[in-house]
Ligand SMILES: CC(=O)[C@@H](O)[C@H](O)COP(=O)(O)O
């Protein structure tokens with residue numbers, strides 16, 4: 492079964508727009524977990540535009556108390572700065588169950604590509620080892636445009652990572668244009684290659700209640716989806732708990748957990 496990790500970055504966007512602590516990131520995350528979500532994801536950015544270091548600590552405590560997965564995303568190569576100690580340092584502090592490495596540049600609006608494993612593999616490998624020593628499962632953000640049969644996935648596996656997270660933005664765009672079929676075949680091929688190379692497969696970015704079912708039917712190997720932007724937006728209309736339960740129904744998970 493595919494599990495759902497809810498990304499609560501967008502709750503922090505709203506909170507930071509006014510200062511203070513409303514809406515409360517921890518309260519929202521707890522509501523998602525109470526509704527049956529299997530874990531919580533955050534992607535603190537070095538510019539602290541949404542999730543801050545103190546949120547990471549508070550969410551680590553919450554997920555520990557609920558005995559669910561905490562998935563921390565970030566660029567391990569981004570230098571520390573005031574308010575952001577660096578991704579590895581954050582992982583050392585809170586020991587997330589899963590560390591997802593994402594090659595984002597500072598100025599990016601949001602994540603929009605995965606690693607070039609042929610180029611980045613050698614410098615990822617020691618970081619993967621360090622994160623394993625901290626007890627983290629390690630996932631690497633990956634494009635689905637690695638040519639099937641090409642060495643990219645082998646380079647990803649050679650880092651020692653446990654999983655890749657397929658960057659699903661291009662699929663979501665193609666879905667809107669009703670041209671998702673070739674894209675889905677590509678994702679399915681990469682997921683099979685990853686499995687053959689010993690890598691588990693996660694997926695995320697711009698997944699929503701409209702496109703998720705089709706994605707998972709085409710790529711059933713997916714172990715975990717992390718979903719934030721659409722889920723929090725949909726929750727404005729349907730409520731957070733009902734929206735989480737809507738996703739769990741699509742995943743075939745028990746919404747009554
Ligand atoms: C890694 C990824 O796919 C991103 O979607 C990310 O976690 C979301 O980041 P923002 O909320 O900053 O857009």
Ligand SMILES: NCC(=O)COP(=O)(O)O
Nearest residue numbers: 498695696697717719720
């Ligand atoms: N890893 C993807 C993620 O956490 C959420 O992406 P999005 O649903 O906010 O696009």
